[in-house]
Amino acid sequence: MRKMKANRPDIESGVVPDGERAAKTGLEFMQAIRDGDLPRPPITGLLQLHIDFVEKGRVIFRGQPSAQMTNPMGTVHGGWYGTILDSAMGCAVMTMLEKNRMYTTLEFKVNLTRGLPVGTEALAIGEVVHAGRSTAVASGRIEDSSGRLYAVATTTCMLFDR
Numbered sequence: 001m002r003k004m005k006a007n008r009p010d011i012e013s014g015v016v017p018d019g020e021r022a023a024k025t026g027l028e029f030m031q032a033i034r035d036g037d038l039p040r041p042p043i044t045g046l047l048q049l050h051i052d053f054v055e056k057g058r059v060i061f062r063g064q065p066s067a068q069m070t071n072p073m074g075t076v077h078g079g080w081y082g083t084i085l086d087s088a089m090g091c092a093v094m095t096m097l098e099k100n101r102m103y104t105t106l107e108f109k110v111n112l113t114r115g116l117p118v119g120t121e122a123l124a125i126g127e128v129v130h131a132g133r134s135t136a137v138a139s140g141r142i143e144d145s146s147g148r149l150y151a152v153a154t155t156t157c158m159l160f161d162r
Contacts, residue, residue: 014039022162026097030054041087049084049124051091057128059091064121075115081142082110085153088126089138093157096131100162103136108155116142116150134159 016038021029032038034051044050049063061084071077086108093103116122123143130137140153 014042018162022100025099026094026101027054027056030059030091030095043083043087047080047084049087052123054091054095056095057092057131059088059095059126061088061091061124061126062121063124064119065116067118070118076118078110078112081112081116081151082108082153084122084124085110085126085140085142085151086155088124089140089153089155090126090157092126092128092138092140093131093136093155093159096128096136097159101159102162103157103159106135106156106158108153110151110153112151113149116144121145122150129154132159 024032030051031054033040034054040050047063048066049061051059052062053060063084065076065080069076069080086105089108090103090105097103121144123145124140125143126138126140128136128138136157136159138155138157140155141149142151143149
């Protein structure tokens with residue numbers, strides 16, 4: 001496994017025009033976002049994440065939950081875990097797609113194993129388990145930099161022509 005450079009955190013976020021996205025395979029698309037050649041998804045700025053690693057069937061997001069990501073009890077909100085896992089797993093599925101193909105999440109399930117302290121650097125790792133013609137299944141996990149597990153997840157995605 002080779003580490004690829006992280007995308008530039010200073011690049012503007014935005015939605016890539018449909019035609020430009022359709023002209024690339026899913027892997028090329030994700031690599032271009034990682035490298036800063038395409039704008040990063042707006043949600044990554046909101047959740048303070050960046051795409052750290054991309055290869056076929058595997059994507060890693062890196063980020064740190066801030067106090068803005070907490071619930072009334074002061075712990076990181078479960079929605080933060082779910083959103084970054086949905087992103088990592090979905091982007092891993094994206095890397096499997098040919099030109100003019102899309103995906104959407106049909107369902108996902110998240111199990112939190114422990115609370116992630118605010119400010120802890122987290123890795124959201126998404127890996128494809130199966131990619132067929134019409135569906136894909138992926139797994140995900142959130143770990144800290146020492147490999148301590150905070151959440152696990154699975155997803156099923158629907159695949160279709162653009």
